[in-house]
Amino acid sequence: MKKMIIELLFALPLIAGGVACGSDEEPAAPIENKQYKVLPHTTSMEVRWKDAAGVVRFCVEYAEDASMDAVQSVEVEAPSTNVLIEGLSPETDYFVRTRAYNGVRWTEWTDITPIRTAQFTVSVETYNLLGADITTKGPSWAERKSHVGDIIWQSGNDPDILGVQECSIAAQKADMKAMLGDLYDYSENEKPTSSPGLIFWKKGAFELEEREIVDLLNGKYPNTYEKQRYGHFVRLKHLASGSSILVYSVHLRAGSDVATADLRKEMIDNLCPLAARKSAETGCPVIVLGDMNCTPNRLIGGIPSSPQVYKSHGFLDTFTQTRQRTNENYATYSSSAAVVEECRVEVGENGSRRIDYIFTYPESRVTTTRYATVLNFAEDGTANKLRSPLPSDHHPVRAELNFFYE
Numbered sequence: 001m002k003k004m005i006i007e008l009l010f011a012l013p014l015i016a017g018g019v020a021c022g023s024d025e026e027p028a029a030p031i032e033n034k035q036y037k038v039l040p041h042t043t044s045m046e047v048r049w050k051d052a053a054g055v056v057r058f059c060v061e062y063a064e065d066a067s068m069d070a071v072q073s074v075e076v077e078a079p080s081t082n083v084l085i086e087g088l089s090p091e092t093d094y095f096v097r098t099r100a101y102n103g104v105r106w107t108e109w110t111d112i113t114p115i116r117t118a119q120f121t122v123s124v125e126t127y128n129l130l131g132a133d134i135t136t137k138g139p140s141w142a143e144r145k146s147h148v149g150d151i152i153w154q155s156g157n158d159p160d161i162l163g164v165q166e167c168s169i170a171a172q173k174a175d176m177k178a179m180l181g182d183l184y185d186y187s188e189n190e191k192p193t194s195s196p197g198l199i200f201w202k203k204g205a206f207e208l209e210e211r212e213i214v215d216l217l218n219g220k221y222p223n224t225y226e227k228q229r230y231g232h233f234v235r236l237k238h239l240a241s242g243s244s245i246l247v248y249s250v251h252l253r254a255g256s257d258v259a260t261a262d263l264r265k266e267m268i269d270n271l272c273p274l275a276a277r278k279s280a281e282t283g284c285p286v287i288v289l290g291d292m293n294c295t296p297n298r299l300i301g302g303i304p305s306s307p308q309v310y311k312s313h314g315f316l317d318t319f320t321q322t323r324q325r326t327n328e329n330y331a332t333y334s335s336s337a338a339v340v341e342e343c344r345v346e347v348g349e350n351g352s353r354r355i356d357y358i359f360t361y362p363e364s365r366v367t368t369t370r371y372a373t374v375l376n377f378a379e380d381g382t383a384n385k386l387r388s389p390l391p392s393d394h395h396p397v398r399a400e401l402n403f404f405y406e
Helices: 141-153 170-180 258-282 306-312 336-342
Strands: 036-040 044-049 057-063 072-077 082-086 093-101 113-116 120-128 161-165 184-188 198-202 206-215 230-238 244-251 286-291 356-361 366-373 397-403
Touching: 036 093, 036 113, 044 057, 044 093, 057 082, 072 082, 120 141, 120 244, 120 286, 120 356, 141 170, 161 244, 161 286, 170 184, 170 198, 184 206, 198 206, 198 230, 244 258, 258 286, 258 306, 258 356, 306 356, 356 366, 356 397
Parallel strands: 120 161, 244 286
Antiparallel strands: 036 044, 044 082, 057 072, 057 093, 093 113, 120 397, 161 198, 184 198, 206 230, 230 244, 286 356, 366 397
């Protein structure tokens, strides 16, 4: 499988390919290949290049054969430096090249980049529900649960796979199963106090092949950290393609002290090699989702943040893999005061106040098309204000993922 991965940018206006793109004029200096990258999805691909002084137009050509005989082309006016090409076929080889126009002549074509589109796309969501046993953060679970359903079912959400945390109380699990049971199957974490209590997937779209409750501390510190120590794992078969996905739902311990930060790191250091080995053995890509209780760049006593530890193991933060992001400048949680009194969401520029995440592995098997923090804003239009009551002190995080197989 051949593909190159870049950050996804917003789609830009296109100019239909014409004479200029195929001009035989004497070429200008070529575009360096390192400045030109491609991100394939399932039925589209994003092409991106670096801007260059004096360039007024860029051209992209693509075809299904390396000879570039039956070529299609699009042109983009500078200073735009990317283009979204849609209408492609899944699991299909394409060949791409670019060049630039400086107002007088075209550069040479870049070398041809071969890519292959993904097999299928899946929407994935993580949601910390706020445990039904927690009574100090606003309304009771009985008052909140219908609003949890509202946000899961809201237009444009409706995930294919959903992992929930702080869902260990039997009554809360029963309510979630009743709420989603018509359309979703589920795996239930049998550990009675474990936070990642349920993983849901759409009926008719997936089939459960394997499940396991994973001790993220490998037996250390027995009879402690019972809420956070167990990861919830399922292997799901995508029925339309016959391919499988490995999904881990986790909830790492909260706290800003060095000991807790070190514990989070230890859990991730145990989980990532385990998941990577499972991926290598099965040939399946991995999703890790959940509440990591750490913002992206926070160092505590020199201990790296949870996302930084995941990155060190080759696991990618879906937020950073796309720029088609919704509500990217809001936190994924609300403070106790915001939940109880103000019904608002915290501001966090460029994802800086996220503690809930979706990670993917390996880079060659998964790309991200879109990312969203799912929010229900108040109808009066007040900045940062959400509809009352807040379903939880966390907000769902959703990503659209494209999967590649050999």
